[in-house]
Amino acid sequence: MEKIRIVVDAMGGDFAPLNDVSGAIIAAEEKPDSLEIILSGKEKLIKEEILKHKVSLKNLTIVNAEEIVTMHDSPTESLKSKADSSISVGINLVKEKKADAFISAGNTGAVMTAAVLKLGRIAGVGRPTIGSLFPTDKGKTMVFDVGASVDCKAVHLLEFAVMGSIYMRNVHDIQNPRVGLLSVGEEKTKGDTLTIEANELLEKSNLNFIGNVEGRDVLSGKADIVICDGFVGNVILKFVESVLDVLKNKFRSYAAEGFLKKLWVGLISGTLKKVVLKDFDYQEYGGVPLLGVNGVVIIGHGKSSPIAIKNMIYKAEEIIRKNINAKISEELSSFEKK
Amino acid sequence: MEKIRIVVDAMGGDFAPLNDVSGAIIAAEEKPDSLEIILSGKEKLIKEEILKHKVSLKNLTIVNAEEIVTMHDSPTESLKSKADSSISVGINLVKEKKADAFISAGNTGAVMTAAVLKLGRIAGVGRPTIGSLFPTDKGKTMVFDVGASVDCKAVHLLEFAVMGSIYMRNVHDIQNPRVGLLSVGEEKTKGDTLTIEANELLEKSNLNFIGNVEGRDVLSGKADIVICDGFVGNVILKFVESVLDVLKNKFRSYAAEGFLKKLWVGLISGTLKKVVLKDFDYQEYGGVPLLGVNGVVIIGHGKSSPIAIKNMIYKAEEIIRKNINAKISEELSSFEKK
Numbered sequence: 001m002e003k004i005r006i007v008v009d010a011m012g013g014d015f016a017p018l019n020d021v022s023g024a025i026i027a028a029e030e031k032p033d034s035l036e037i038i039l040s041g042k043e044k045l046i047k048e049e050i051l052k053h054k055v056s057l058k059n060l061t062i063v064n065a066e067e068i069v070t071m072h073d074s075p076t077e078s079l080k081s082k083a084d085s086s087i088s089v090g091i092n093l094v095k096e097k098k099a100d101a102f103i104s105a106g107n108t109g110a111v112m113t114a115a116v117l118k119l120g121r122i123a124g125v126g127r128p129t130i131g132s133l134f135p136t137d138k139g140k141t142m143v144f145d146v147g148a149s150v151d152c153k154a155v156h157l158l159e160f161a162v163m164g165s166i167y168m169r170n171v172h173d174i175q176n177p178r179v180g181l182l183s184v185g186e187e188k189t190k191g192d193t194l195t196i197e198a199n200e201l202l203e204k205s206n207l208n209f210i211g212n213v214e215g216r217d218v219l220s221g222k223a224d225i226v227i228c229d230g231f232v233g234n235v236i237l238k239f240v241e242s243v244l245d246v247l248k249n250k251f252r253s254y255a256a257e258g259f260l261k262k263l264w265v266g267l268i269s270g271t272l273k274k275v276v277l278k279d280f281d282y283q284e285y286g287g288v289p290l291l292g293v294n295g296v297v298i299i300g301h302g303k304s305s306p307i308a309i310k311n312m313i314y315k316a317e318e319i320i321r322k323n324i325n326a327k328i329s330e331e332l333s334s335f336e337k338k
Numbered sequence: 339m340e341k342i343r344i345v346v347d348a349m350g351g352d353f354a355p356l357n358d359v360s361g362a363i364i365a366a367e368e369k370p371d372s373l374e375i376i377l378s379g380k381e382k383l384i385k386e387e388i389l390k391h392k393v394s395l396k397n398l399t400i401v402n403a404e405e406i407v408t409m410h411d412s413p414t415e416s417l418k419s420k421a422d423s424s425i426s427v428g429i430n431l432v433k434e435k436k437a438d439a440f441i442s443a444g445n446t447g448a449v450m451t452a453a454v455l456k457l458g459r460i461a462g463v464g465r466p467t468i469g470s471l472f473p474t475d476k477g478k479t480m481v482f483d484v485g486a487s488v489d490c491k492a493v494h495l496l497e498f499a500v501m502g503s504i505y506m507r508n509v510h511d512i513q514n515p516r517v518g519l520l521s522v523g524e525e526k527t528k529g530d531t532l533t534i535e536a537n538e539l540l541e542k543s544n545l546n547f548i549g550n551v552e553g554r555d556v557l558s559g560k561a562d563i564v565i566c567d568g569f570v571g572n573v574i575l576k577f578v579e580s581v582l583d584v585l586k587n588k589f590r591s592y593a594a595e596g597f598l599k600k601l602w603v604g605l606i607s608g609t610l611k612k613v614v615l616k617d618f619d620y621q622e623y624g625g626v627p628l629l630g631v632n633g634v635v636i637i638g639h640g641k642s643s644p645i646a647i648k649n650m651i652y653k654a655e656e657i658i659r660k661n662i663n664a665k666i667s668e669e670l671s672s673f674e675k676k
Contacts, residue, residue: 074525109523137587147522150530184485184572185447187412192488192569215576219584231530232570234522236577238553243581246557249475254613268606275592 003036003059004317005099007090008309010041010049011068012106014302017041020105021049023309028060030310035317038099040065040090065089071302075109079117087111091118094295101296101316103287105304111297112148112290119295122325124332127156128292129230130299131164132237136221142168143182143218143226147234148290154197157181157227161207163291163328164225170322171315172224180213180223182232188212194229202227286311289319291328296320341374341397342655343437345428346647348379348387349406350444352640355379358443359387361647366398368648373655376437378403378428403427409640413447417455425449429456432633439634439654441625443642449635450486450628457633460663462670465494466630467568468637469502470575474559480506481520481556481564485572486628492535495519495565499545501629501666502563508660509653510562518551518561520570526550532567540565624649627657629666634658 008024010017021039028037036059039046043064050060067082078085087106091114093099104111108130116128127149131142144160145152161179168177181199183191188199190212202209213223218236228236251272255265286308287300296319298312319325346362348355359377366375374397377384381402388398405420416423425444429452431437442449446468454466465487469480482498483490499517506515519537521529526537528550540547551561556574566574589610593603624646625638634657636650657663 137584137591150522182573184488184569192567195569215573215578216580216583218577219580228573229530231522231533232573235520235553235566235570236573239556239574239577240553240581242554242557243578245554246475250613253475254609264609268609271592271602271606275588 001034003034004101004320005036005038006313006316007038007040007063007093007099007102008313009086009090009102009104009106009111010039010046011065011086012104012111013300013304015304016105017045017049019304019306020309021046022053022306023304023313024060025050025053025055025057026306026310027313028057029055032057032059035059035313036061037313038063038090038093040093041086042066042068063089063093069107069110071107073107073110075107075113078107078110079114087114088118091115091295091297094297095119100320101298103298103300103309103312103316105287105300105302105309105312108147108299111299115290115293115295115297119293119297121292122294122329122332124329125159125163125292127152127159128290129160129163130288130290131167132233132288134218134240136219138221140172141218141221141223141226142172143228143233143236144291145228145230145233146237146288147230150229150231152194152229154194154201157194157198157229158201158205159292159332161202161205161209161225161227162331164227165207166324166327166331167289167291168224170324170327171318174224176208177224178210178222179207179225179227180210180217182215182218182226182228183212184214186212186214198227287315289315291324294325296325339372341372342439342658343374343376344651344654345376345378345401345431345437345440346651347424347428347440347442347444347449348377348384349403349424350442350449351638351642352409353642354443355383355387357642357644358647359384360391360644361642361651362398363388363391363393363395364644364648365651366395367393370395370397373397373651374399375651376401376428376431378431379424380404380406401427401431407445407448409445411445411448413445413451416445416448417452425452426456429453429633429635432635433457438658439636441636441638441647441650441654443625443638443640443647443650446485446637449637453628453631453633453635457631457635459630460632460667460670462667463497463501463630465490465497466628467498467501468626468628469505470571470626472556472578474557476559478510479556479559479561479564480510481566481571481574482629483566483568483571484575484626485568488567488569490532490567492532492539495532495536495567496539496543497630497670499540499543499547499563499565500669502565503545504662504665504669505627505629506562508662508665509656512562514546515562516548516560517545517563517565518548518555520553520556520564520566521550522552524550524552536565625653627653629662632663634663
């Protein structure tokens with residue numbers, strides 16, 4: 001088996017370099033024969049971190065990058081002003097074919113911008129897309145796009161549906177993924193100009209298009225893939241994350257009302273976590289793919305744990321071994337000919 | 339005090355005419371001197387329903403309408419094909435100045451379409467808007483628009499902000515409501531073309547504009563009013579309603595796993611309802627206003643209880659007594675002159 005070379009942004013996320021390095025070490029240890037891990041970032045800091053683990057791994061190397069893009073840096077500006085950042089250096093390795101994939105728990109916008117500008121788009125792709133998994137009663141639904149592309153045209157939504165279908169089929173083993181178009185009503189005449197046009201394109205496609213779905217269907221499991229403009233998807237993604245915070249806050253305030261209430265909340269909190277919160281814990285999924293760029297890029301949550309980082313590395317490996325990008329290119333160029 | 343005449347759609351909602359008539363009777367009984375209630379719908383059915391209550395109310399009358407717009411009827415088609423519906427007849431009364439307001443728990447799209455087409459818009463309003471209240475840690479946030487207008491231009495979002503501010507100030511007693519523009523990032527350069535343009539207009543306005551807010555801020559209480567295109571607002575509104583269903587389902591499935599779990603869920607469900615579910619119960623708010631049309635129209639949830647219907651009637655009265663529409667007209671025409 002040919003080794004896959006994956007760059008891990010060692011300076012990305014709220015717990016850098018700790019969690020990034022730990023995750024990379026776990027992956028390098030677990031898969032010595034199939035993975036080459038390259039940590040990008042401040043060599044000195046990374047070495048110190050590795051030393052704590054007391055391991056010697058041949059398939060774990062470092063490429064130095066002196067600058068760090070913070071969560072507050074502007075994506076486009078950081079690309080220019082911080083050319084020697086762990087993100088830029090890491091993505092350059094992919095661009096120069098010295099690595100196969102880049103994963104980061106850092107500034108999402110910065111990773112996305114660097115990836116799109118440096119790697120370029122796959123032939124046939126007008127706009128790249130980021131998908132995010134939402135838990136449903138029956139399993140999972142993936143929403144495309146959640147923030148890579150706004151001001152989309154109908155054809156871009158069609159592209160998201162094509163890329164999303166390929167991803168769900170190959171990575172999530174759903175053979176004929178049901179594609180729903182997010183709108184304000186089920187009838188195909190309901191929606192804004194964008195969705196009414198996209199509905200027509202999707203109906204003509206060879207995808208398993210089930211028609212329009214509504215906001216309530218995202219979590220119902222009615223569709224395996226929900227397609228929308230990145231503006232809408234991003235708003236929903238951030239909204240659902242906040243719902244959990246609201247629930248937690250409500251229980252916390254209730255507990256603060258007195259000793260008995262505190263005791264009671266303590267007693268039931270295990271059940272709450274088990275029943276409600278677990279599925280909505282985005283950590284578990286370990287990163288989302290940026291599809292449509294010439295290269296494999298996985299973006300993780302800023303609070304990614306070492307296990308989440310490891311999962312991102314494995315996801316990148318899977319996407320590469322399954323030739324997802326070649327499949328996207330093939331499918332979209334056949335689309336163009338129609 | 340001059341009497342306010344309010345038409346209640348007796349055939350609207352899932353529990354028509356039962357809940358509509360009951361709600362109307364409560365309002366008519368509670369405010370004999372300030373309200374005239376007119377029930378629109380099938381006279382025979384309404385009379386039967388009133389008889390059950392064994393009341394005789396001078397301020398409660400019926401106007402007959404033979405047709406019923408169902409939840410599945412197309413808004414535009416029903417307007418033509420069911421000219422004698424409780425919705426059309428009721429809104430015509432407002433148009434002909436025989437009534438001051440119309441309230442309905444029926445087909446939202448049909449009520450909205452009939453209202454906009456029959457009553458027309460207030461001078462200075464390009465697009466009408468429906469606002470919906472979301473619970474927050476600190477109180478309530480109202481989102482405009484949640485489905486009245488899609489494909490908005492930036493100036494329409496500004497109008498929503500003006501109408502929303504007037505509404506929140508007068509009906510919810512928030513003197514200087516903070517207006518947030520829903521986008522995908524806090525910086526004013528973040529967003530799609532629509533929001534970037536709207537941000538500029540809002541900054542120049544005399545509103546208490548706090549800048550862009552994100553999906554996570556809808557429930558955080560950061561803004562009193564959150565402004566967005568009706569497509570986005572509608573998706574969020576339906577999404578949040580479904581989150582509750584998902585939570586309820588999860589507890590139900592957990593309870594179904596065995597007797598002890600069932601007992602446990604039974605024990606904690608009171609706390610869950612009290613702590614979490616109550617605030618998200620849209621019933622309690624009793625209807626949302628359609629702002630920007632020449633007349634007062636309140637739209638309620640299909641599952642509205644008699645109390646929710648009563649609350650809708652009182653809300654309509656309040657909007658009329660506080661001259662909200664005159665204030666909107668005044669404010670927006672002064673805007674146009676700038």
